[in-house]
Amino acid sequence: MKSKTPKVLHEIAGRSLVGHVVSTARELDPEQLVVVVGHAREQVEGHLGERYAGTRTAFQAEQNGTGHAVRMGLEELGGRLEGTVVVVCGDTPLLSGGTLSELAGTHVADGNAVTVLTAEVPDSTGYGRIVRDAATGAVTAIVEHKDATDEQRAIREINSGVFAFDGLLLADALKKVRTDNSQGEEYLTDVLGILREAGHRVGASVAADHREILGINNRVQLAEARKLMNERLLERAMLAGVTVVDPASVLLDVTVTFEPDSVVHPGTQLLGASHIAEGAEVGPNSRLTDTVVGAGARVDNTVADGATVGEGASVGPFAYLRPGTRLGVKSKAGTFVEMKNSSIGEGTKVPHLSYVGDATIGEYTNIGAASVFVNYDGEAKHHTTIGSHCKTGSDNMFVAPVTVGDGAYTAAGSVITKDVPAGSLAVARGQQRNIDGWVARKRPGSAAAQAAAAATERVAEEN
Numbered sequence: 001m002k003s004k005t006p007k008v009l010h011e012i013a014g015r016s017l018v019g020h021v022v023s024t025a026r027e028l029d030p031e032q033l034v035v036v037v038g039h040a041r042e043q044v045e046g047h048l049g050e051r052y053a054g055t056r057t058a059f060q061a062e063q064n065g066t067g068h069a070v071r072m073g074l075e076e077l078g079g080r081l082e083g084t085v086v087v088v089c090g091d092t093p094l095l096s097g098g099t100l101s102e103l104a105g106t107h108v109a110d111g112n113a114v115t116v117l118t119a120e121v122p123d124s125t126g127y128g129r130i131v132r133d134a135a136t137g138a139v140t141a142i143v144e145h146k147d148a149t150d151e152q153r154a155i156r157e158i159n160s161g162v163f164a165f166d167g168l169l170l171a172d173a174l175k176k177v178r179t180d181n182s183q184g185e186e187y188l189t190d191v192l193g194i195l196r197e198a199g200h201r202v203g204a205s206v207a208a209d210h211r212e213i214l215g216i217n218n219r220v221q222l223a224e225a226r227k228l229m230n231e232r233l234l235e236r237a238m239l240a241g242v243t244v245v246d247p248a249s250v251l252l253d254v255t256v257t258f259e260p261d262s263v264v265h266p267g268t269q270l271l272g273a274s275h276i277a278e279g280a281e282v283g284p285n286s287r288l289t290d291t292v293v294g295a296g297a298r299v300d301n302t303v304a305d306g307a308t309v310g311e312g313a314s315v316g317p318f319a320y321l322r323p324g325t326r327l328g329v330k331s332k333a334g335t336f337v338e339m340k341n342s343s344i345g346e347g348t349k350v351p352h353l354s355y356v357g358d359a360t361i362g363e364y365t366n367i368g369a370a371s372v373f374v375n376y377d378g379e380a381k382h383h384t385t386i387g388s389h390c391k392t393g394s395d396n397m398f399v400a401p402v403t404v405g406d407g408a409y410t411a412a413g414s415v416i417t418k419d420v421p422a423g424s425l426a427v428a429r430g431q432q433r434n435i436d437g438w439v440a441r442k443r444p445g446s447a448a449a450q451a452a453a454a455a456t457e458r459v460a461e462e463n
Helices: 017-026 041-051 066-076 097-109 167-174 190-197 219-239 438-442 447-462
Strands: 034-037 056-059 084-087 114-120 129-132 139-143 157-166 202-206 269-271 287-289 302-305 319-321 332-340 349-357 359-361 372-374 384-386 397-399 402-404
Touching: 017 041, 017 097, 034 041, 034 066, 041 056, 056 066, 066 167, 084 097, 084 167, 097 114, 097 157, 097 202, 114 190, 139 190, 139 202, 157 167, 157 202, 167 190, 190 202, 349 359, 397 402, 438 447
Parallel strands: 034 056, 114 202, 269 287, 287 302, 302 319, 319 332, 332 349, 349 372, 359 384, 372 397, 384 402
Antiparallel strands: 084 157, 114 157, 129 139, 129 157
């Protein structure tokens, strides 16, 4: 990956690669789940502990092959396990719970000692080929590409590296795995031959979609997997009743949820735990992270992070909702409006060119254009409270901490530094003073002076 980040911690669709695999494995409701970690152990274990609480890990101090890794995992769980043991790779994020369930079910139904997940691919170059017994269909060998005959290279069924084992037989077979190979490692695939030579059945379960078994080894493959997963998420959303106007330009995380009849417009990214309720519209050109959009709301050309948009509310275009923003029913955060850690009451409007930070605004209040809630004194943040049914003028500064009572008005251009009682009009600005003839004296010969002189002559002629 050419990265300081361990491969399995690279993310697609809101989860790390290993996070996708852990989530998929949990769909089987396993009695035990262990992740074998080696490289960058502290980072990987820290990530699992933070996001996937209860995940058990085993440490592979030396990376001596896939068979050795599985052996470390079994030792963490006591060395021998009865029942089915499913082994998956930490870099296969597209693997689905349905496919894993099918693998485990086939393993038990066929009475296999080991069942390998396979797939038929358009081009099998470079993959290990699955060789089967023509009469029984049992797997007789997995042959690597470099070792395959011309006849075997024509086989399109390949090994995924995902297996289901009989737990007791697996533990015994791992003890017999040798390291006399070019890498000097313990290969898990050698277990298949050991079990077959001992008279046990080796079977296969074929994945319905070969793309599920794709592993990630570089950033090109990471991007390809992201695209495939996004297509899967979009299809699921649309089949559930969501209108996606241009799927090619919309990006989703796996944790995003929808209700029917919601609409996603082009150029939109929905990330984290975002939820789009019934009849809501998001986009175009919006990025929402961990944001809830209520029924019938409209969010246009907006960046939102950790915000809640109430039913029927309107946001944007060109708005920025920062964490802690809560918009009430049928409220508005309009054009070039930024909000942070603020609660906006039902029907209240902040239409344009304003910053609202650390504030509580009541119901059916109108905030004038170019207003700023001055919440920071250089050391601490302070709160502003504006009541219900207030009308604040344009170009107001509310210097927190300050309170404007219900039904109060503030004049345009005011700097509000003191509390305003309910029903009052606050005026906090200097008196206007006009200095006649200033332009002619201070800017003689200028275009402004010439225009002023011409206007003066016109007035004189009219009089």
